[in-house]
Amino acid sequence: MTRVDLHLHSRASTETGNWFLRRAALPESTTDPAAAYAAAKRRGMDFVTITDHNTLRGVLEIAHHGDVFMGVEVTTAFPEDRTPLHVLVWGLDEADWGEIDRVRGNVYDLVELLDSLDLVHALAHPLQRLGDTLTADHVERCLLLFPIWEGRNGARTQAGNDIATRIAASVSREYLAKLSDKHGIAPRGDGPPSLTGGSDDHGLLDVAATWTETPDAATAADLLTHIRAGRTTPAGAHGSTDSLAHAMTSLGVAAYARRGAQAVPDAVRGLVGDLFTTPLPPLGGAARDGGDLGREILCRLAADAGVAKAFRAAALMPEGAQRSHARLRLALGWAHAQLAGIALRGGAGPVSGPLAGRLDRLAAACGLAAPYLLAAGYHASERRFAQRIEAQFFGDPPRDWSATRVAMLTDTYGEVNGVAGTLRRLVAHTREAGDDAITVVTAGEPCDEPGFVSLPPLARLPVPAYADPGWTLGIPPIIDLLRLVESRRVEVIHAATPGPMGLAGLLVARVLGLPFVATYHTELARYAMDLTGDRIAAEITRAAVGWFYSQAQRVFVPSRAAAAGLADQGIPRERLSLLTRGADTLLFSPERRSRSTRRRLAGDDATILLYVGRISREKGLGLLADAFRALSATRPDLALVVVGDGPGREELADALLGTRHHFTGVLHGEDLAAAYASADVFCLPSSTETFGQVLVEAAASGLPSVVVGDGAASEIVRDGETGLVARGGTVDDLAVPLARLVDDPDLRASLGSAARRVIRGWPTWSEVFAGLRAGYADLRDPCGPRAMPMPPARDRVGAVLRQTA
Numbered sequence: 001m002t003r004v005d006l007h008l009h010s011r012a013s014t015e016t017g018n019w020f021l022r023r024a025a026l027p028e029s030t031t032d033p034a035a036a037y038a039a040a041k042r043r044g045m046d047f048v049t050i051t052d053h054n055t056l057r058g059v060l061e062i063a064h065h066g067d068v069f070m071g072v073e074v075t076t077a078f079p080e081d082r083t084p085l086h087v088l089v090w091g092l093d094e095a096d097w098g099e100i101d102r103v104r105g106n107v108y109d110l111v112e113l114l115d116s117l118d119l120v121h122a123l124a125h126p127l128q129r130l131g132d133t134l135t136a137d138h139v140e141r142c143l144l145l146f147p148i149w150e151g152r153n154g155a156r157t158q159a160g161n162d163i164a165t166r167i168a169a170s171v172s173r174e175y176l177a178k179l180s181d182k183h184g185i186a187p188r189g190d191g192p193p194s195l196t197g198g199s200d201d202h203g204l205l206d207v208a209a210t211w212t213e214t215p216d217a218a219t220a221a222d223l224l225t226h227i228r229a230g231r232t233t234p235a236g237a238h239g240s241t242d243s244l245a246h247a248m249t250s251l252g253v254a255a256y257a258r259r260g261a262q263a264v265p266d267a268v269r270g271l272v273g274d275l276f277t278t279p280l281p282p283l284g285g286a287a288r289d290g291g292d293l294g295r296e297i298l299c300r301l302a303a304d305a306g307v308a309k310a311f312r313a314a315a316l317m318p319e320g321a322q323r324s325h326a327r328l329r330l331a332l333g334w335a336h337a338q339l340a341g342i343a344l345r346g347g348a349g350p351v352s353g354p355l356a357g358r359l360d361r362l363a364a365a366c367g368l369a370a371p372y373l374l375a376a377g378y379h380a381s382e383r384r385f386a387q388r389i390e391a392q393f394f395g396d397p398p399r400d401w402s403a404t405r406v407a408m409l410t411d412t413y414g415e416v417n418g419v420a421g422t423l424r425r426l427v428a429h430t431r432e433a434g435d436d437a438i439t440v441v442t443a444g445e446p447c448d449e450p451g452f453v454s455l456p457p458l459a460r461l462p463v464p465a466y467a468d469p470g471w472t473l474g475i476p477p478i479i480d481l482l483r484l485v486e487s488r489r490v491e492v493i494h495a496a497t498p499g500p501m502g503l504a505g506l507l508v509a510r511v512l513g514l515p516f517v518a519t520y521h522t523e524l525a526r527y528a529m530d531l532t533g534d535r536i537a538a539e540i541t542r543a544a545v546g547w548f549y550s551q552a553q554r555v556f557v558p559s560r561a562a563a564a565g566l567a568d569q570g571i572p573r574e575r576l577s578l579l580t581r582g583a584d585t586l587l588f589s590p591e592r593r594s595r596s597t598r599r600r601l602a603g604d605d606a607t608i609l610l611y612v613g614r615i616s617r618e619k620g621l622g623l624l625a626d627a628f629r630a631l632s633a634t635r636p637d638l639a640l641v642v643v644g645d646g647p648g649r650e651e652l653a654d655a656l657l658g659t660r661h662h663f664t665g666v667l668h669g670e671d672l673a674a675a676y677a678s679a680d681v682f683c684l685p686s687s688t689e690t691f692g693q694v695l696v697e698a699a700a701s702g703l704p705s706v707v708v709g710d711g712a713a714s715e716i717v718r719d720g721e722t723g724l725v726a727r728g729g730t731v732d733d734l735a736v737p738l739a740r741l742v743d744d745p746d747l748r749a750s751l752g753s754a755a756r757r758v759i760r761g762w763p764t765w766s767e768v769f770a771g772l773r774a775g776y777a778d779l780r781d782p783c784g785p786r787a788m789p790m791p792p793a794r795d796r797v798g799a800v801l802r803q804t805a
Contacts, residue, residue, distance in 0.1 A: 002217040002226075003235075004047040005208045007073070007088060007124065007150065007198025010036050012050075012058030028053065029202040030254035033061040036207055037068065043208035043320050047223055051088055051198075054104070056097050069220035073124060074100060076107045078141070083133045085142070086124040088150065088198070089114060091224045111145050111188065120228045122148035122196050125156050126164040127386045134385075136392035137183075143171055143193065144185045148227070151195025152234035154210030154243070155202075157379045160386040161238055167393055168193045196227065197234025199321075203247040203254075205328075209321035210236035237321065241486060244375035246328045252371075307334050332368050333479050337458050340365035344459035344475055365458075369478050373511050376482055380512040404776040405437045407490040409481075411473050411499035413442045413452075416644055416666050417614050418693045419521045422581060423496060427451040429769050439488060441481070443474025443501060455480050461500075471647075476504045485512065492517060492776055498524070498548040506551055515779040518552040519579070520562055523688045546570060556775060558691035559712035565690075577775055582765030583696050590702035590756065592670070592677035601678060602639035602662055607742055609638060610679035610703070612672070612694045613686075615646035620685035620708060625655035627685075627735040631742065632659050638742055643667050643675055676701035680748055681741045682723075685734060689713050699723075699759040704751035706737045722755035 013028040033050055036058075040048045049071035050059035062068050074087045085107055089100065096117055103109040114121045123146035126139065142149075151165045169192050176187040199210040213233045214226035226232065237243070311330050317323035343362035391397070412420045423440050430438050430451040443457035457474030485493070485508055493509040495502030495518040502518065509516035524545050546569040549555050555571060556579040557563040563576045595604070602608050609628065613619060624640075632638045640661040642652065649663065667675055676682070682698035687709040695716045698705050705723035707713035717723035724737035741748050763771070 002046045002214045002223060003044055003208075003211045004049065004214075004223060005040055005045055005199050005201075005211045006049065006051070006071070006090065006122075006196050006227075007153065007200045007210075008036055008040070008048075008050050008071075008207060009052055009073075009200070009202045010050050010058030010061075012055050012061075013052040013073075013202070014055075030251060031202070031204045031207075033058045035204055036201075037062045037065065039204060039207040041067075045208050045211065046217070047220055049090060051090075054101070056092075056094060060094075067220070069224065072097060072100070074104050074110065075130075076104045076110045078138060079106045079108070081133055082131070083138055084130040086128075086130065087114075087121055087146075088124045088196075089119055089121045090227070091220070092117070092119050107145065108185075115188065120148070120224045122146065122150050122227075123193075124150045125153040125160075125200070126150065126167075127160050127389055128153075128156060128382065129385055136389055139167065139389060139393075140179050141183050141185060143168070144176065144179055144183060144187045147189030147193050148230070148232075149193040149195055150198060150234075152197035152210055152236065152238065154197075154199035154206050154237055155239045155247075156200075157240070157383050157386075158238035159383045163386040163390045165195060166390065168195065170393065194227075194230030194232050195234050196232050197236060199236070200239075201247070203250040205246055205250055205324045206237070206243055206321045208236075209243075210234070210238075239379065241372060241376040241379055241482070242325050242329055243321070244379065245371035246325055246332075248371045248375065249328070249332065249368075304334070333477070336365050336368040336479055337456075337477050339368070340458040340475070340477075344461065372479050372482055373507075376486065377511040377513075384513060403437050404492055404773075404779070405488060405490050406439070406492045406494050406776065407485055407488065407505070408438060408440045408494040408496050409476075409501040409505040410440060410442050410496040411501045412471075412497060413440070413444065413454075415471050416646065418581075418691065419497060421693060422521075425582070425765050426769060429765060433766075439484075439490075440496075441476075441484065441501070443476040453484060455484070473499050475500050478504055478507065481505075482508055482511070485514075490514065492779055494518065495548075495552070497521065498545055502548065506548070515553050516551060517554040517556065517776075517779070518549055519556045519558075520549060520566055521558070521690055523562075523565065523690060542569065553779060554775065556772070559715050561712040561715060562690040579771060579775065580763060580768060581691055581693050581696060582768040583700055583759050583762035584765060585700045585756075585760055585762075587669070588673050588676055588697045588700035590677050590752075592674045592701070594674050594678050597674045597678040601641045601664070601675065602660065605637050606639040606660070607635070607637050608679040608681070609640050609738065609742065610643070610676065610682050610698070611640070611684070612643040612667075612676070612682075612697070613684070615642065615644050615652055616648045617651070618686070618688055619646075619648070620687060621648060621652050622655060623708070623729070623731060623734055624683060624685040625652060626731045627738060628656070628661075629659055630731060630735050631739055635742060636660070641675070641679060643672065672697075673701065676703060679703060681706065681738065683734075683738060684708070684713055686713070687711060687729065692716055696759060696762065699755035702752040702756045704741055704748055704755060706734070706741065708734060717755075718758070721751070722758055723751055 009029040010031045010033040011029050036050060037048050047067050047069060048062065049069050050062065051071040051073040052058040053073050054075055056070060056072055059068065059070050063070065069090060070092050071088065071090045072092065074089055075084060076087055077084045087110065096119060099113060100110065103113050123142050126142060126149050149164065149168050151168065152161050171192040173190050176190065180187050196212045197210045198212065199206045199208060201207045213235055214223060214231055217223035217226055307330060311327065314323060314326040314330060317326060339361045343358045343365060410419065410423055413423055414420065426438065427440050436450065438451065439453055440451060441453045441455065444454045446456050447454040455476050458477050459475045460472040461475065462472055481504055492515045493505045495505045506516055524541050549566060549571055552575065554575055554577055555566060556577050557566065558579060558581055560578070563578065566576060567573050598604065598608065611624060615621060628640045638660065640656065640659065641664065642661065643664045645666050653663070664675065676698055682703040682705040684692055684695055684705060684707050689712050692713045695705050695707065695713060699722060705717045706726060707717045707723065708726045708729065714725050717725060719725040724740060726734045726737050
């Protein structure tokens with residue numbers, strides 16, 4: 001078996017057709033031809049060629065080696081509309097190139113010449129769009145013109161390579177005859193195109209990572225005979241976001257090194273200098289130590305035993321592309337995280353000081369992430385294009401949208417709030433159901449369990465205006481999030497919260513062209529007003545939240561009141577989908593009422609008024625404390641039990657001094673269910689709820705509830721049937737309905753029984769999550785039709801074969 005990388009570039013390639021390179025203003029390649037030759041031989045290639053764009057200069061530098069044969073990548077075009085193509089040509093000489101260069105502007109003339117010169121050639125990366133006009137008609141003509149296709153290109157995604165291979169495999173003599181009649185082009189082959197493979201490397205990292213295998217060949221002439229005869233098998237790696245991003249980074253480093261690289265301190269050079277194919281030049285004088293940033297990075301690296309261990313393990317891998325990418329992935333990801341952390345958290349000494357310095361670090365972190373985002377976007381666009389071409393040839397593939405792979409991103413998971421509780425139930429449900437297609441992702445302590453992934457945050461920042469140091473927002477590492485979404489083949493990004501994780505999800509969705517949906521849980525503008533008392537802050541929050549949800553293809557809302565609020569902010573009603581919360585009537589039940597629990601909560605003689613939830617100012621607990629104090633002045637047996645925790649606990653405790661009350665802290669599971677069932681009246685004094693899961697749990701436990709206002713809470717509590725609604729926001733407005741229930745045991749029992757009956761007909765959590773699944777069913781790629789309009793076609797191959805002569 002003989003191996004050869006049939007698609008390889010050097011610094012002689014200067015006519016780039018690569019979108020990414022043009023976008024990044026980078027050179028086509030900086031690879032020295034001798035270095036390319038040496039790398040190919042080290043990595044097991046029996047023969048070597050260089051196929052630079054429209055020049056032989058690179059391969060001529062290594063032509064003295066006996067195992068080198070000449071190659072070139074020719075840029076040509078269809079004359080009808082100037083749609084460009086690339087054609088690989090092997091075994092030519094300088095005279096041949098002179099003839100090729102003269103006619104290469106017309107693909108028909110080029111193919112005619114190559115056949116007359118008996119030069120082996122192949123269509124390079126068949127489904128790559130070098131322009132914006134490549135269509136299925138062009139691909140059909142390529143089937144007629146090229147009996148050899150590059151079936152595996154190391155810079156293209158596996159999807160693109162596989163689809164090109166599938167199209168090639170569909171060809172038969174009869175199909176070619178029909179295409180010939182259709183396009184008026186004589187076929188150059190009589191069956192499926194044979195397939196080759198090549199790395200398409202531009203930066204020395206991926207030399208020989210993709211190759212072509214042929215039967216044993218003693219000479220280059222024997223090798224070319226095998227290729228001409230179709231005795232070839234493509235093998236090796238497909239392209240990936242990492243490989244393209246690292247190639248672009250390497251090219252950028254090379255370009256920077258040529259300018260002197262004076263901003264890179266020696267400390268950093270020593271860490272990364274051997275990762276790239278172009279060494280960084282040494283520094284001299286006072287700049288050598290790199291200053292505060294260089295010293296801080298070294299200190300952080302010394303303290304990070306995990307990355308040092310991983311880097312040593314990667315260094316032990318066999319020399320080759322896989323080793324190079326593993327080390328670059330570790331180094332660039334670590335550097336991105338550290339620079340972002342320094343910028344967001346601040347570091348020791350001067351680095352944490354001036355704003356300009358921190359912005360510089362943030363810009364550097366973004367610069368390290370940019371190649372990954374651009375590479376991922378490029379590959380995603382090309383993959384979608386290849387899939388559309390595939391649909392043009394073979395019809396739309398069957399699709400089971402009930403198994404849509406979803407990444408649900410959240411800024412809260414372990415905290416005490418309704419969002420976190422719902423997501424914990426979702427993770428448990430997916431684990432029990434064996435559904436690995438929904439993954440809940442947050443930025444917190446490292447953890448990876450079925451249905452849940454926690455990415456280590458770049459930094460943790462306090463929640464603005466929220467006086468709870470225990471609840472912070474994790475800033476996700478965008479490179480890791482992007483890699484997670486790609487590796488799990490996520491099809492929908494679902495933001496459960498509009499914080500840093502939700503914003504990161506929106507960015508990734510836009511980069512990859514994925515549907516983006518969101519859940520609306522919290523009236524953040526009302527919270528901002530309650531917490532700050534500043535209407536400007538509240539209006540800024542309202543505008544930011546409105547913008548975020550306006551970006552979503554669909555917004556899941558828990559109540560009609562929440563939907564109305566979003567519609568008032570300009571979110572189209574057709575994008576809003578009602579997704580309620582579930583009821584667990586097995587866990588929450590009147591049967592869990594317990595005398596021992598009542599005694600522990602408030603005493604045997606007490607009438608218990610219960611609140612469950614986060615203890616914070618925006619929950620209206622000041623109003624509850626005042627109403628309770630007024631009631632308890634004439635009702636010594638009345639006790640208030642508060643289940644939960646939060647930043648407002650001390651303030652609430654001060655407001656309740658001298659009254660009969662008890663703080664239990666956070667309760668879960670059966671302890672929480674027993675607390676509900678053992679109480680007498682439940683109260684949710686918040687006027688900012690978008691749902692109120694605690695009301696469902698209270699009703700399932702047989703408790704009547706008192707709620708405030710006409711919002712979402714009143715959709716669960718039916719005034720006078722399952723509880724009472726305080727229509728105003730004063731202390732008396734709340735105290736009056738509370739007094740009715742506290743003073744009338746029969747009314748409590750009647751309303752509590754009715755609440756239990758209503759909730760028994762409520763959807764279960766399994767039914768809610770099934771509804772969520774159904775909500776993904778009609779989502780489609782939002783970027784697809786707009787990015788590449790194409791007339792609908794079904795089974796193009798069959799349609800052509802059915803045509804009459």
